[in-house]
Amino acid sequence: MIRFQEVGKTYPDGTIAVENFSYEVREGRIVALVGASGSGKTTLLRMVNRMVEPTSGSVWVDGRNVSDVDRVQLRRSIGYVLQAGGLLPHRTIIDNVATVPLLNGEPKKKARRAAEELLERVGLEVGMGKRYPAQLSGGQQQRVGVARALAADPKVLLMDEPFGAVDPIVRKELQVELRRLQAELGKTVILVTHDVDEAFNVGHDVVLLAKGGEIVQSGTPEEILSSPKDQYVRQFIGADRAERQFTIEEINGQRLIFDGDGRPAGILQQ
Numbered sequence: 564m565i566r567f568q569e570v571g572k573t574y575p576d577g578t579i580a581v582e583n584f585s586y587e588v589r590e591g592r593i594v595a596l597v598g599a600s601g602s603g604k605t606t607l608l609r610m611v612n613r614m615v616e617p618t619s620g621s622v623w624v625d626g627r628n629v630s631d632v633d634r635v636q637l638r639r640s641i642g643y644v645l646q647a648g649g650l651l652p653h654r655t656i657i658d659n660v661a662t663v664p665l666l667n668g669e670p671k672k673k674a675r676r677a678a679e680e681l682l683e684r685v686g687l688e689v690g691m692g693k694r695y696p697a698q699l700s701g702g703q704q705q706r707v708g709v710a711r712a713l714a715a716d717p718k719v720l721l722m723d724e725p726f727g728a729v730d731p732i733v734r735k736e737l738q739v740e741l742r743r744l745q746a747e748l749g750k751t752v753i754l755v756t757h758d759v760d761e762a763f764n765v766g767h768d769v770v771l772l773a774k775g776g777e778i779v780q781s782g783t784p785e786e787i788l789s790s791p792k793d794q795y796v797r798q799f800i801g802a803d804r805a806e807r808q809f810t811i812e813e814i815n816g817q818r819l820i821f822d823g824d825g826r827p828a829g830i831l832q833q
């Protein structure tokens with residue numbers, strides 16, 4: 564449903580951010596792009612909604628080359644979640660969530676009612692809608708960011724380090740909630756992260772990138788964890804650390820991860 568076809572991006576100053584990247588994101592999946600800083604993750608993500616134009620190749624969403632779609636229309640039809648929520652500070656939470664539907668011409672009352680429902684969906688109380696972003700915790704702001712991205716009911720959600728600014732416990736909670744929400748709503752999600760644990764926790768598929776957007780390995784978390792392709796991947800995913808010598812077993816219909824000492828280390832969500 565989202566297809567990167569031999570895309571490349573060389574920025575005007577000559578920096579080659581992405582050289583020749585091809586990948587297909589299947590509908591209704593969460594794909595995590597993970598890699599070191601500067602490997603081209605954000606550049607790739609932004610090519611989907613034309614915040615970055617490729618200098619070679621093409622990106623296709625639902626069978627349409629995005630370069631043929633009006634930029635404003637495209638951006639409003641694709642949800643985008645940024646680190647720290649990217650909320651408008653002088654607007655209330657409810658108005659932040661309702662921004663795109665209002666821009667799309669929805670009547671104010673209807674847009675606000677839909678925004679309230681979305682707040683509940685992402686686990687916030689409706690009463691919070693009256694507050695301003697600065698009156699919310701980092702984790703709450705992130706939830707609002709997700710609600711806002713969902714407001715126009717997009718089929719595709721792009722998330723750039725969405726949980727980068729929150730503490731590890733809240734981060735874990737938000738990761739679990741994202742999986743729940745995605746299962747409920749069936750969106751196709753591309754998530755950019757430099758945190759390999761996050762990629763494995765959240766992604767149905769994981770794409771491990773090196774400089775220039777080179778795909779080092781891609782596959783399900785199980786595939787990568789159980790057979791890292793080479794020493795680089797082993798190092799990147801920490802497979803040499805005892806706690807990362809994972810095995811995966813299915814117990815009572817759930818896939819559990821066990822670490823090198825045989826302790827359960829987590830659950831892979833369906």
Ligand SMILES: Nc1ncnc2c1ncn2[C@@H]1O[C@H](COP(=O)(O)OP(=O)(O)OP(=O)(O)O)[C@@H](O)[C@H]1O
Pocket residue numbers: 574575576578579580598599600601602603604605606607757
């Ligand atoms: N507007 C720009 N002009 C010039 N070079 C850029 C621009 N944006 C990004 N780059 C360069 O392109 C390369 C890839 O950047 P990108 O932001 O896509 O990587 P990333 O993997 O998302 O990195 P990070 O994890 O640090 O956000 C980097 O070397 C970066 O410095």
